[in-house]
Amino acid sequence: MRDPSLSAAGRQLLDRRGFLTGSATALGSIALLDLLAGDRLLADQPQIDPARPFAARSPHYPAKAKNVLVIFCAGAVSQLETWDYKPELIRMDGKPLKDGPAVTFQGPAGDLARPQYKFRQTGQTGKWVSDLIPHLAELTDDIAFIHSLTSTSNTHGPAENFLSTGTQLDGFPSLGSWTSYALGTENQNLPAYVAIPDPRGVPQNGSNNWGPGFLPAAFQGTPMSSKSPIRHLSAPGVSTAADRASRGLLDRMNERHLQQHPGDSKLAARIASYELAARMQLSVPEISDLDSEPAHVLKAYGADDESNPNRAAYARNCILARRLIESGVRFVQLFNGAYASGGALNWDGHSKLKEQYDVHASILDQPTAAMIKDMKSRGLLDDTLVVWCTEFGRMPFFQKGAKGRDHNPDGFTCWMTGAGVKPGVSHGMTDELGQKAVQDVHPLYDFNATILHLLGLDHERLTFEHNGIQRRLTNVEGHVIKEILA
Secondary structure, three states: OOOOOOOHHHHHHHOHHHHHHHHHHHHHHHHHHHHHHHOOOOOOOOOOOOOOOOOOOOOOOOOOOOEEEEEEEOOOOOHHHOOOOOHHHHHOOOOOOOOOOOEEOOEEEEEEOOOOOOEEEEOOOOEEEEOOOHHHHOOHHHEEEEEEEEOOOOOHHHHHHHHHHOOOOOOOOOHHHHHHHHHOOOOOOOOOEEEEOEOOEOOOOHHHHHOOOOOOHHHOOEEOOOOOOOOOOOOOOOOHHHHHHHHHHHHHHHHHHHHHOOOOHHHHHHHHHHHHHHHHHHHHHHHOOHHHOOHHHHHHHOOOOOOOHHHHHHHHHHHHHHHHHHOOOOEEEEEEOOOOOOOOOOOOOOOEHHHHHHHHHHHHHHHHHHHHHHHHHOOHHHOEEEEEEOOOEEEEEEEOOOEOEEEEOOOEEEEEEEOOEOOOEEEOEEOOOOOOEEEOOEEHHHHHHHHHHHOOOOOOOOOEEEOOEEEOOOOOOOOOOHHHEO
8 A cells, every 4th residue: 555645756756656667767777887888988098009108198177287296305304493483482482282182193282483594585476485495595585485285194105105195195196107107108208207316215105106006017117317317228238239139020020919919008018118218228328428518507406515425316307307397208206305204314303303404404595596497598488387395394393302303294285387377375273383284275186287277178177997996186176276367
């Protein structure tokens, strides 16, 4: 018997005929979705020829930037000693923080501590910047600062992952891998994606910062530096003629095998990687030969500074980064700072912040500023986006019994300059002590979404199916920070 209290629509849902009709429609929809997924028509994924995985591909819409240079300062640079001026913190120096955390990442919290460097206004915009970085301070009129970024982790490894891949977990693609997967590269004689580790070592999470995750391995970053261009590129103990002859034979054998197995995409991709390696044997030595740079360029970067070998080595990496961008490499990731070392080798200033920052800034400041000025003078910033970033910020108080600041993922600064970026703007804000983002708060998802946007990529459409899920760099979040766009 039908329940008289049910509406007509409710009775129709419980009706056997209606149930069977609805089920048939639902099953048909499921079948259609499966067919569309099989033909890769559900997601807007790049169509990649396995034999030419690095071929240049069109973005979703006209791009402001064709290339990206990311300057990654590992160890978490203090926003309070660099870009985020807080007069109230100066006034409150030595006083306890009211209603603040008693214990932070590495132990009990001490008293509030003023910036360890004087701030002064710079440029036409009058931007307040620390004396720690006087050369970079000269560029503020060209920079868009984002002062209200947040991370999801206060631990270096997971936070590096989150900045580079959009998740704290290992095994996910880096920003550079997503970019080269989507766009390929215009120079077929060099890798689409190059990672340049700091001369002092690799960052805390190492190759996760430039790994391909579940994307095809072709799209991983290629580590190289001015000191060690690319490992295992030269044929050991073999003459050039013999090496060329053996590669010619291998090419003919591979081509014959590929003709017999035309559907073997893995073989086609392997052949493409071998061919790229052969081309790089000619192109890499040329681009890494920095001795061909004029003496005035080496001096401007600090690459000839024998008194500071770490600065000279980092400066040469900066010149290499500029040359790679100049040669059409799509994505270059330049690291300043290495692995966890009590702050000795990176920006992790827990106990001796000023002493260690004096060292790190002497390495970072002049070469990085010279690189950006050089790129601007050559017209490279017309179509290159330059990004400066770090994994999180620092607390406004010193750790108890120490002269350094603990980790702070709740409010920190990164910036961009170059193609598509509005110059001389400061967006977002932390509270009066610089501890927490309070205005125009942006998780790092927004930061990465904005980088993709400037490359002509919609972060919601750039996906890859992995374990039945359409994955993307920005997970299910992310909004473009339009306020910093030109």
